[in-house]
Amino acid sequence: SCKNTIDIGWQPIFFTAAQADILAQITETILPKTQTPGATDIGVAQFIDKVIGLLLNKESQQEILKGIEEIDALAKTRFNKNFKASSADQKVELLLELDRNAGSYPLTLWGITLEKPGPVSFFRHLKRLTLFAFFTSEEIGKGVLRYDPVPGDYLACVPLDGLNSYTE
DSSP states (O other), X not given: OOOSSOOOSSOOSXXXXXXXXXXXXXXXXXXXXXXXXXXXXXXXXHHHHHHHHHHSOHHHHHHHHXXXXXXXXXXXXXXXXXXXXXXXXXXXXXXXXXXXXSOOOOOEETTEEOSOOOOOOHHHHHHHHHHHXXXXXXXXXXXXXXXXXXXXXXXXXXXXXXXXXXXO
């Protein structure tokens, strides 16, 4: 607490170090380490930082910054301390409340929106991006989900009359 900078273990490209630390705290609260790696282990905050910094327009980037600040301010109002200093239970309580009030994405089928979209909060977008970063990471794909891009054995140049001996 005596330092002016926070060591988050990586250099953000869009966020300040303090904002990146709040982001890392939020993503780790959403996806904590259990028997599987947590958001911090996978680098979810780094992914989000890069996506926001490189792909979003200035207006969307400002909305993200405002959302991060609002979560930190809400923690200060609710618990008299910022999000980082809040206990694990307080962080969960706060994010669960935000999740309940976040709205939902409209029902879609094959890219067609089937219902009128309602407002979706910053937290819902952040949670969606967190889950996307986590489940599309190489470590989770290979180590947890056991993704096999080519299921089964590749049997090239097998005579058709002998195919039954190769399959089970």
